[in-house]
Amino acid sequence: MTDPAASGSGRPDGPGGHDRADYVFKPHERPFMPGSPAQPDHPAGRKIGYFLIGLYLALIGGLQNGLLLASLTVMQGNLALTPVEGGWVTVAFNMTNACMAMLLFKARQEFGIERFVQVAMCALLLANFVQLFDAGYQFELVSRGIAGLAASCLSTMAMFYLMQGMPAKSKLVGMLLGVGLGQVGVPLARAIAPLLLSNGDITHLFQLQFGLSLVAVGLVNILHLPPAETVRSFEKLDLVTFPLLASGVGLACAFMVQGRIQWWDKPWLGYALAASVLLIGLAFLIEHNRANPMLHTRWMKSRNIIAFALAGVMVRVLLSEQGFGAAGLLTTVGMTNDQLVGYYTVLTLATLLGIGVSIARLDPKDLVRPLLVVFGIIAIAAFMDTHAGVLTRPVNLYWTQAAMAFAAVYIMAPLFMEGILRALARGPDYIISFVAVFSLSQTIGGLAGVAALSAFHTVRTKAHLMAMGQGLTLSDPTVARAAGQAGPTQLLQQANQQAAILAYNDVFFLIGCLAAAVFAITFIRWVYLKINGINPLAEEMAALQKMMSKKQ
Structure with missing residues (x-):
């Protein structure tokens, strides 16, 4: 194992106020595990610097995905992409973003934090530099894949920087803040995108992304992370x-x-799904029989971890009500991006509020309660949205969708804390397994939610159209008069729009029913735990406390 005191640049200030090559870390300052930076006692000014850089890195990490989602339609037009090709751009980002966190964790342990930062910054610069040129579809695929890698790196770096800027007793708050702030990027990107996509030109958005990445490179080179211990990992x-x-x-x-x-x-698609199951199954089979596995499959298939993963997936599926349902509804009634700036600004503010409330109200002894709050919010908001119509406008959805945005980030800290506590209690080697479960449940859950709701919406739209078609006959004087005034084509367009809106109401109702059912199940479990005085994480917290006392 390599001592962090001898690991190159990024050492803390010594007593004289300058970098000291001979600085020896105190026991409480040493890294908690290989691959994570040391936690020296920084002066106040440096702590503020670390904290501000952490905030910046978290936001631009979230913007990597947010700006892609906000600009995908315009990008397809600029690059003359078909919807299928645009879908592959989304796949490229999500694949690398979901998977690379596991590889990068081992890379930090093997090569140290400094090389990890260098790789992260090179990936960020490269992804955003390539986009400055109209290089075509293939280069955009590569760029989005690299952007997924960069976003994964940035979220980790943001947590490390924020933890450096927090007092010793609040390091975990810095970690949770990094997780939450990454969620702000999606609504924030949609709020600022119309300003950057005027006249359908995507160049300004690409220039902004590259400029933000240049600032990030400068900041991390001005203030380095402290070094980390390294071990043979790969x-x-x-x-x-x-x-x-x-x-x-x-x-x-x-x-x-x-x-x-x-x-x-x-x-x-069937072949792809079958191959996916086979490949993932083979990977897990190999890991299950390894003496020193990368993924601890026995721990991952335990009841608590399966329940943790299912909770994460269910939350992302239900929250698709916002990304697919509300956004699709507003598009159907004719709202353009310029008309949604205020709407997404409200969602951004609600997300920031959710981060603050989540961290302030977090109780490791009762991590089931936040699930209750979130499922209750989703159910109420979804049922309230079931009365949408042709005249629905963004202002009509401010309260319900702000509640959804609040819930989306309010649940992140409790979920993350439960997973990290269960992993740390088993030992640092289990962190990579937690990273796999958490990142995959969030990514797969989000994509599965949109896919399922989209299929349900398509089926319900056709059903409503068929029901309308039975009543739309020219023998009906009202229909004949409307067809004469508007024309058959416009009448058909109006019927399609009305059917789509009714189908979105069905989507909202389905989400409300699912959320209410999950709320009821979670409530019964929560009451049972309270009555019997059971803390589901009691063993993990005791093991972690024992581990920390040995470190001291």
């Missing part, structure tokens, strides 16, 4: 397991994204 079998897992996840992402675009009856 093994030969990792070169087998990781490609299998990444390929399987990539095929799963392709199945969910392209199935929604091309529809689910395409034969190749």
Whole structure:
């Protein structure tokens, strides 16, 4: 194991106020695990610097995905992409973003934090530099794949920087703040995108992304992270397991994204899903029989971890009500991006509020309660949205969708804390398994939610159209008069719009019912735990406390 005091640049100030090559870390300052930076006692000014840089990195990490989602339609027009090709751009980002966190964790342990930062910044610069040139579809695919890697790196770096800027007793708050702030990027990107996409020109957005990445590179070079301990981490079998897992996840992402675009009856989608299950299964089989596995499959298939993963997936599925349902409804009633700036500004503010309330109200002894709050909010908001019509405007959805945005980030800190506590209690080697479960549940859950709701919406739209068609006959004087005034084509367009709106109301009702059912199940469990005085994380917290006392 390499001592962090001898690991190059980024050492803390010594007593004299300058970098000291001979600085020896105190026991409480040493890294908690290989691959994570040391936690020296910084002066107040440096702590503020670390904290501000952490905030910046968290926001631009979230913007990597947010700006892609906000500009995808315009990008397709600029690059003359079909919807299918635009879907592959989304797949490229999500695949690398979901998978690379596991590989990067081992890379930090093997090569140290400084090289990790260099790779992260190079990836960020490269992804955003390539976009400055109209290089075509293939380069955009590569750029988005690299952007997914960069976003994964930035979220980790943001947590490290924020933790450096927090007092010793509040390091965990810095970690949770980094997780939450990454969620702000999506609504913030949609709020600022119309200003950057005037006249359908995407150049200004690409220039902004590159400029933000240049600032990030400058900031991390002005104030380095403290060094980390390194250990021999990579093994030969990792070169087998990781490609299998990444390929399987990539095929799963392709199945969910392209199935929604091309529809689910395409034969190749079935082959892709089967191959995805086979590849992921092979990866897990290899890991299950390894002496020193990258993924601890026995821990991952335990009841508590399966419940943790299912909770994460269910939350992302239900929250698709906002990304697919509300956004699709507003598009259907004719709202353009310029008319949604105020709407997404409200969502951004609600997200920031959710971060603050979540961290302030977080109680490690009762992590079931936030789930209750979130499922209750989703159910109420979804049922309130079921009365949408042709005249629905963004202002009519401010309260319900602000509640959804609040819930989306309010749940992140409790979920993350439960997973990290369960992993740390078993030992630092289990962190990578937690990263796999958490990142995959969030990514797959989000994509699966949109895919399922999209399919349900399409089916319900056709059902409403058929019901309308039975009543729309020219023998009806009212219909004949409307057809004469507006024309058959416009009448059909209005029927399609009305059917789509009714289908969105069905989507909201379905989400409300699912959220209410999950709320009821969670409430029964929460009452049972309270009555019997059971803390689901009691063993993990005791083990972690014992581990920390030994470190002291």
